[in-house]
């Protein structure tokens with residue numbers, strides 16, 4: 001038996017309904033904030049990701065699904081949503097016409113599968129371009145926070161930090177390297193490799209013994225230039241004005257290379273359910289003019305896990321308005337035709353097309369969460385009248401066979 005590949009997950013029936021339900025809520029909130037949807041290809045030229053997420057990042061080094069196509073091109077399944085969004089915005093010149101974009105997309109990373117970590121997962125993200133103000137950062141954080149509120153997810157803690165800009169980061173990198181130099185041999189191999197290339201990333205290491213050493217590392221916040229300091233102060237004040245509770249965590253740097261100034265995470269159950277930040281240089285690094293940007297990505301599986309753990313939307317199934325049962329060949333045809341008319345009128349309808357007992361037809365109607373049940377036989381066809389049973393209250397109403405539509409509308 002061929003199984004789904006390791007680290008992937010089939011989503012079906014009530015779970016698929018839950019996903020669709022959540023996606024509807026997400027779209028609703030994105031539209032409230034005037035974000036437009038973007039759908040980019042599932043694969044991109046590999047160079048897009050090596051140039052954006054950073055050649056020495058975990059994603060580029062270990063996690064990308066990269067392959068040569070039959071034309072000899074190196075392609076990569078998208079490991080995240082930001083770089084494709086930027087590529088698409090550059091290519092289609094969206095920065096003026098639609099500077100606020102959102103996506104809901106599968107993403108692929110070759111990681112060790114574990115709870116909340118998959119090889120194919122889904123991200124929902126937002127990217128806001130052409131606005132360098134801290135107000136724009138606050139708007140993005142407020143959007144993420146409203147998503148959590150709308151879904152009813154409680155207990156996600158917002159952590160924010162600033163990792164400075166091209167003016168002050170080099171100074172911090174030196175300070176950090178001076179601190180790390182003495183402990184370098186005690187850090188893991190990955191951290192040792194990053195020491196020269198990208199010391200800031202060492203703060204992002206998940207290895208417990210590295211974390212312990214880095215607990216006492218000098219704070220990036222002490223190295224910020226005046227502009228970055230002011231940006232961060234204004235952001236913090238705005239979050240307070242918005243009643244968004246946050247904690248400053250100077251160890252948050254995020255795993256991707258492109259961030260500047262603000263970075264943030266919403267931590268739920270010890271892992272980031274959402275991560276984001278400002279990236280003022282990515283657009284120019286990918287070949288366009290300098291356009292500031294800020295955005296976030298939610299891990300949707302983590303979102304769904306939180307929703308399940310908190311018993312939100314526990315009754316997620318499409319409900320049938322009516323199940324039409326029948327006895328005899330003529331009645332099967334009649335119920336099929338009635339089902340079609342009612343479906344055209346906008347009701348969710350199923351009818352029986354199997355030779356089975358009335359009892360088993362009622363059982364099926366209950367299984368599909370039907371609100372009403374009716375049974376059609378030769379008598380009902382002859383008299384033009386049917387009995388409709390409410391499967392919850394068990395009450396029955398006799399009505400004209402041609403007025404089922406009206407009955408469903410009124411009940």
Ligand code: AMP
Pocket residue numbers: 080109111116117118119120121122123255272273274275276297298299300301302
């Ligand atoms: P990142 O692009 O690494 O900032 O990730 C954004 C969000 O995607 C994270 O906060 C996670 O919730 C989610 N995420 C990242 N990698 C995975 C994965 N392998 N499986 C499931 N969710 C993930």
